[in-house]
Amino acid sequence: MEARMTVPEDRCRLVLIVPDIADIEEQAKVVADALRGGDVASVIIPQHSLDDGTFQKHAEKLVPIIQSVGAAALIAGDSRVAGRAKADGLHITGNLSEFSDAVEKFVPKLIVGGGSATERHSALEVGELRPDYIFFGKLDGDIKPEAHPKNLALGEWWASMIEIPCIVMGGTDAKSALEVALTGAEFVALRAAVFAEPANAASVVAEVNAILDEKAPRFED
Secondary structure, three states: OOOHHHOOOOOOEEEEEOOOOOOHHHHHHHHHHHHOOOOOOEEEEOOOOOOHHHHHHHHHHHHHHHHOOOOEEEEEOOHHHHHHOOOOEEEEOOOHHHHHHHHHHHOOOOEEEEOOOOOHHHHHHHHHOOOOEEEEOOOOOOOOOOOOHHHHHHHHHHHHHOOOOEEEEOOOOOOHHHHHHOOOOOEEEEOHHHHOOHHHHHHHHHHHHHHHHHHOOOOOO
16 A cells, blocks of 8 residues: 655655544535645544544545545544544554554554654654654644644654654644744644634645745755
């Protein structure tokens, strides 16, 4: 399976986190609209407050929409949902043993990444598992306009030392994507910045890509 998000292009790329919308048709429309805005490497689908059966239905609706534009669809947490929905991968937010089990069971069939590393030691423990990526921040951690300084610092440290790609959680302002890109991180994750005003989702994705095209540092081959 070709998974584009694990092959960074020459600059930081955008990762979207699906917002908490209970209505399945509305959620699918919002995600599809956002993806029309431009380049998106992957989309992470959290369960939010949905029960398992409803989450399954949401995943099965969203995964083909995401894959149709060449982005990787990643299910947060539940490997059974990921398998049945034919997702590209799993985003793990649990502890190290859960992460280790997922890497052992599903790599290379699925993309496996994530993490709940809040400092360097726990990040290196995740890195020893050789996941496809590490995530700095929380999926709902965008509570300020800017990215969290600790996540920026971890991303900068990680990107300068370690080949495994990292995703850093941005803030509620689309311009926070550039803060993340300047650390050297391969990916920036946005949620509220894109989806707080659903009608503007596509234009925000376009804006973020334009900012990254113009100002993000380029990776060396």
